[in-house]
Amino acid sequence: VLHTTRALHTAQQRLAPLPPLPEKGGEVRYGLIPEEFFQFLYPKTGVTGPYMLGTGLLLYFLSKEIYVINHETVAAACILSVIIYGIKKYGSDVAAFADKLNEEKVAKALSVKNEAIKDLETAIEQEKKEQWRVEGCKYLFDSKRNNVAMLLETNYRERLLTVYNEVKKRLDYQVAMQNLKRQKEQDHMIQWVERNVAQSITPQQQKESIAKCILDLKALSKTAQAAV
Amino acid sequence: MNLSFFDQFTSPYLLGIPLILLSVLFPTLLFPTPNNRWVTNRLSTLQLWLLNLITKQLMIPLNKKGHKWALILTSLMILLLTINLLGLLPYTFTPTTQLSMNMALAFPLWLATLLTGLRNQPTTSLGHLLPEGTPTPLIPALIMIETASLLIRPLALGVRLTANLTAGHLLIQLIST
Numbered sequence: 001v002l003h004t005t006r007a008l009h010t011a012q013q014r015l016a017p018l019p020p021l022p023e024k025g026g027e028v029r030y031g032l033i034p035e036e037f038f039q040f041l042y043p044k045t046g047v048t049g050p051y052m053l054g055t056g057l058l059l060y061f062l063s064k065e066i067y068v069i070n071h072e073t074v075a076a077a078c079i080l081s082v083i084i085y086g087i088k089k090y091g092s093d094v095a096a097f098a099d100k101l102n103e104e105k106v107a108k109a110l111s112v113k114n115e116a117i118k119d120l121e122t123a124i125e126q127e128k129k130e131q132w133r134v135e136g137c138k139y140l141f142d143s144k145r146n147n148v149a150m151l152l153e154t155n156y157r158e159r160l161l162t163v164y165n166e167v168k169k170r171l172d173y174q175v176a177m178q179n180l181k182r183q184k185e186q187d188h189m190i191q192w193v194e195r196n197v198a199q200s201i202t203p204q205q206q207k208e209s210i211a212k213c214i215l216d217l218k219a220l221s222k223t224a225q226a227a228v
Numbered sequence: 229m230n231l232s233f234f235d236q237f238t239s240p241y242l243l244g245i246p247l248i249l250l251s252v253l254f255p256t257l258l259f260p261t262p263n264n265r266w267v268t269n270r271l272s273t274l275q276l277w278l279l280n281l282i283t284k285q286l287m288i289p290l291n292k293k294g295h296k297w298a299l300i301l302t303s304l305m306i307l308l309l310t311i312n313l314l315g316l317l318p319y320t321f322t323p324t325t326q327l328s329m330n331m332a333l334a335f336p337l338w339l340a341t342l343l344t345g346l347r348n349q350p351t352t353s354l355g356h357l358l359p360e361g362t363p364t365p366l367i368p369a370l371i372m373i374e375t376a377s378l379l380i381r382p383l384a385l386g387v388r389l390t391a392n393l394t395a396g397h398l399l400i401q402l403i404s405t
């Protein structure tokens with residue numbers, strides 16, 4: 001209740017950190033009389049000393065009528081029994097409730113700290129993942145580069161082919177032209193020769209050739225008859 | 229020490245020294261002073277929990293400005309509660325059975341509320357003298373009645389506490405014989 005837990009003028013007064021609360025309060029016997037009283041009387045009177053003292057005092061007060069038994073005594077007895085019954089029955093529950101209040105307070109503060117730690121840890125993991133992803137980007141860029149090179153190569157080949165085809169078409173045209181020209185010249189020459197030959201055949205020559213053909217035919221017919 | 233029924237209501241004197249101040253201040257010793265620890269022992273935790281509960285119940289309906297009254301009202305409530313409960317034990321003296329103490333509590337507080345109301349919102353506080361919805365002919369009579377009730381209030385408050393406690397204690401005495 002009173003602040004007697006501070007060491008009396010032995011050290012500098014320090015406000016923080018506060019000394020920790022002791023685990024258990026002072027030991028009392030029968031809830032009222034501290035244990036130190038019994039220990040104080042023990043060397044002189046042994047174990048039963050304080051009890052004899054108490055009984056003697058009580059009987060002295062009663063017999064000399066220093067304490068008069070009146071109606072308030074009865075009231076005192078009733079009230080005392082009710083109080084003791086209440087404490088015995090609900091004392092541990094009340095203590096547990098007080099402890100729970102303290103626990104909740106501490107747990108709330110701890111949860112703030114733990115959640116902050118967890119959030120930071122997830123942030124660290126995500127950061128590491130992002131770094132791993134960045135490393136993987138190199139391969140991505142290499143493949144993209146290869147892709148682009150291939151596209152360029154293909155395009156170049158296609159254009160080369162187009163050029164080749166165009167040039168071939170032009171040359172083919174020239175060749176075809178020359179062929180055509182020669183053909184035409186040939187045909188023209190043949191026709192001219194035939195026309196001239198046909199013109200040069202006089203009727204005289206025609207008759208002579210026909211008579212010769214008839215003689216040949218007769219000769220052939222003779223030999224042919226012979227073969228059959 | 230022959231006790232009659234009314235001996236418990238006499239103000240205690242020891243060799244001519246009035247002990248009334250001691251009996252008023254004694255209940256304060258039973259409450260541990262809130263120290264600057266964050267996690268306290270069980271008694272302090274329970275006391276803080278109780279104070280928080282009472283203050284919240286008192287102050288939730290009020291707006292921010294009304295929270296100025298939190299300290300005096302809560303401490304007054306806890307003091308009266310402790311004094312009255314301790315008076316139930318035998319051979320104890322309850323200061324609140326003395327009319328003088330109750331009037332000393334009632335008069336200043338009532339006057340404080342009245343003057344605060346008149347100072348900050350004079351029209352509203354005077355308007356409280358007339359309940360809503362009264363028929364017009366009754367208005368003068370009602371204002372007189374309300375004023376009288378306002379002025380009687382401290383007397384009523386003081387006497388109420390005294391009478392209740394005295395009757396209760398006397399009843400305990402009667403039943404226990």
